[in-house]
Amino acid sequence: MPTTPTKSKAEIVDVVVVGAGISGLAVTRGLLGAGKSVATVERRDRVGGRLLSPELDSGNGRVDLGATWFWPGEPRVLALTEELDLNIHQQHLDGDAIYHQPAGSQRLDGNPIDVHSYRFSDGAQSLAEAVAGVLPEGIVRLNASVEKVRGEGPFEVDVVDQTNGARTLLTADHIVLALPPALAVASIAFEPALPERLHGLAAMTPVWMGSTIKVVAHFERAFWRDAGLSGSAISHIGPMREIHDMSGPDGHPAALFGFVPNATPGPAPTEADIRHQLIELFGADAANPSQILIADWRDDPATSPEGVEALQAYQAFGHAAYQRPALGGRLHWSSTETAVISPGHIEGALASAERVIAEIVNSDLASTSLQGSPL
Ligand SMILES: Cc1cc2nc3c(=O)[nH]c(=O)nc-3n(C[C@H](O)[C@H](O)[C@H](O)COP(=O)(O)OP(=O)(O)OC[C@H]3O[C@@H](n4cnc5c(N)ncnc54)[C@H](O)[C@@H]3O)c2cc1C
Numbered sequence: 001m002p003t004t005p006t007k008s009k010a011e012i013v014d015v016v017v018v019g020a021g022i023s024g025l026a027v028t029r030g031l032l033g034a035g036k037s038v039a040t041v042e043r044r045d046r047v048g049g050r051l052l053s054p055e056l057d058s059g060n061g062r063v064d065l066g067a068t069w070f071w072p073g074e075p076r077v078l079a080l081t082e083e084l085d086l087n088i089h090q091q092h093l094d095g096d097a098i099y100h101q102p103a104g105s106q107r108l109d110g111n112p113i114d115v116h117s118y119r120f121s122d123g124a125q126s127l128a129e130a131v132a133g134v135l136p137e138g139i140v141r142l143n144a145s146v147e148k149v150r151g152e153g154p155f156e157v158d159v160v161d162q163t164n165g166a167r168t169l170l171t172a173d174h175i176v177l178a179l180p181p182a183l184a185v186a187s188i189a190f191e192p193a194l195p196e197r198l199h200g201l202a203a204m205t206p207v208w209m210g211s212t213i214k215v216v217a218h219f220e221r222a223f224w225r226d227a228g229l230s231g232s233a234i235s236h237i238g239p240m241r242e243i244h245d246m247s248g249p250d251g252h253p254a255a256l257f258g259f260v261p262n263a264t265p266g267p268a269p270t271e272a273d274i275r276h277q278l279i280e281l282f283g284a285d286a287a288n289p290s291q292i293l294i295a296d297w298r299d300d301p302a303t304s305p306e307g308v309e310a311l312q313a314y315q316a317f318g319h320a321a322y323q324r325p326a327l328g329g330r331l332h333w334s335s336t337e338t339a340v341i342s343p344g345h346i347e348g349a350l351a352s353a354e355r356v357i358a359e360i361v362n363s364d365l366a367s368t369s370l371q372g373s374p375l
Contacts, residue, residue: 013037015360016157016172018146018188021049022346023334024178025131026080026353028139034361039170040135041159043145043302046125047132049179050209050303051346053123056218057291060253062123063216063246065295066209067346068257069117074347076354077127078118084130087121089249095230098281100237105281113232114244121249127346144168148189149175153330174325174360178334178353180207181322186305194326201321205337206311208344210304213260213268213296215240217278217289222247222254224282231256233281239269240277256282265309268296317343323355329363332356 015031017024020042028040052066069091070077081088097111120126132140141159148158157170177184181202185194193199222245224231231245240258247254256278260269271292278286297303322338325331334356339348 010169010171011039012171013039014172015039015174015176016041016146016155016170017176017178017334018184019043019049019178019335020047020128020132020140020142021178021335021349022051022128022131023336023349023353024049024176025128025135025140026350027176027178027334027356028135029131030353030357031360032135032139034357036360038139039172040140041144041146041157041170042140042142043162045143045162047140047142048125048128050297051124051128052295053120053125054293056253058218058253060218061248062125063218063253063255063257063293064120064124065214065216065293066297067124068244068246069119070346071115071117074342074345076350077346080127080131080350081120084127084134086126086130087249088118089121091115091117091119092225092245092247092251093230095225095228097230098233098243100233100235100277100281102237105233107229111230111232113234113242114230119246124346146188148191150191152192152327155330174330174332174363176332176334176356176360178356180210180303180305180335180337181205181333182207182308182311183303183305187301194331198321198326201316201319204311204313205316205319206314207304207308208317208336209262209297210311211262211298211309213294213298214257215260215269215274215295216246216255216257216293217274217286218291218293219254219256219286219289222251223285224256225251227283229282231282235277235281237280238277239273243281262309268294318348322352325359325363329359332359 014036015038017040050066053062097108097113099106143162150156159168185202233243241261243258246257318340322333334352336348339352341351342348
């Protein structure tokens with residue numbers, strides 16, 4: 001007997017949040033706290049987006065393939081880590097850095113490369129997991145991709161289950177785009193199309209670190225510290241341009257990490273390339289990392305639209321058009337790229353979330369007061 005295609009289930013909520021990165025999760029939490037009904041739709045099988053902290057094969061802990069640090073002067077991140085009782089530690093700064101150039105490696109006197117910053121001892125992803133952990137069950141839907149947004153508010157939102165292709169229809173008064181604007185307009189169909197200037201702005205807004213390759217090398221011990229080295233290096237040879245210590249508290253688990261420069265054309269470096277560079281910088285002790293992890297963010301379709309390397313108009317970050325909702329106050333821009341404060345950073349993602357929560361709560365206050373007005 002032929003099977004009939006499954007009919008979409010329809011569900012009505014006040015707000016659909018697209019993306020369960022730290023920004024979308026913070027928006028979700030704030031709106032639930034304000035009494036809204038929210039469905040948060042996440043394309044990946046995990047929360048956190050660009051906060052990505054896999055467990056090491058050795059079982060010794062987690063390392064960061066996305067964000068690593070937050071800095072003094074970023075009060076939102078600090079407040080959230082304190083509220084959620086997350087373990088943090090300071091970036092290791094002690095020891096000498098290395099300068100790597102065609103003439104060879106040069107040991108510097110001290111470490112002019114690293115600055116005072118904080119790390120999440122259980123990986124940056126633990127911040128997103130902790131926020132998701134305080135949300136009621138069923139709010140965040142994983143493996144669910146928003147593919148189409150119809151209408152100009154209320155919206156009909158088509159969600160596709162990434163595991164079985166099943167379609168769900170969500171109806172909402174507000175939609176929050178908590179993903180990089182360029183990815184939103186490249187991967188979600190808007191019917192009718194977004195206003196041309198807004199679409200154009202979103203399409204040209206770079207994805208922070210979206211064209212970066214990040215490499216982590218895990219070692220049995222932080223041998224460079226024994227030699228009085230900080231673990232940091234600047235290299236004009238590559239493949240990694242900058243290298244830093246990524247060890248946990250007191251050096252456990254021991255790890256170094258590096259960035260391959262933004263917009264480097266061609267494939268990601270191989271493990272052999274990484275090993276070779278680490279030996280040049282840190283000597284024979286660096287020959288046998290227990291594990292090398294490589295994340296090529298250019299190739300991750302849940303972060304970077306095709307051609308991400310070409311997006312260089314960083315002046316679009318925090319653009320005025322992102323600071324107010326579009327479509328009669330119903331379509332909202334969250335994500336770090338839209339922030340005025342610390343755009344690109346976790347702090348920026350939280351700042352944009354704060355703005356969006358206020359936009360939605362205040363829009364309802366405005367309509368309530370209009371309803372009550374004699375006019
Ligand atoms: C390599 C690297 C290093 C970094 N280092 C630092 C650092 O040291 N310090 C710092 O502060 N910041 C750093 N950052 C930046 C930081 O990670 C980001 O600012 C922050 O995580 C952005 O959060 P977000 O919620 O705005 O976006 P994202 O984390 O990108 O979240 C967007 C979410 O939307 C989901 N999504 C995408 N499309 C759809 C769809 N169609 N339907 C449903 N869901 C969808 C994605 O899967 C993702 O979960 C780094 C980033 C990278 C990649």
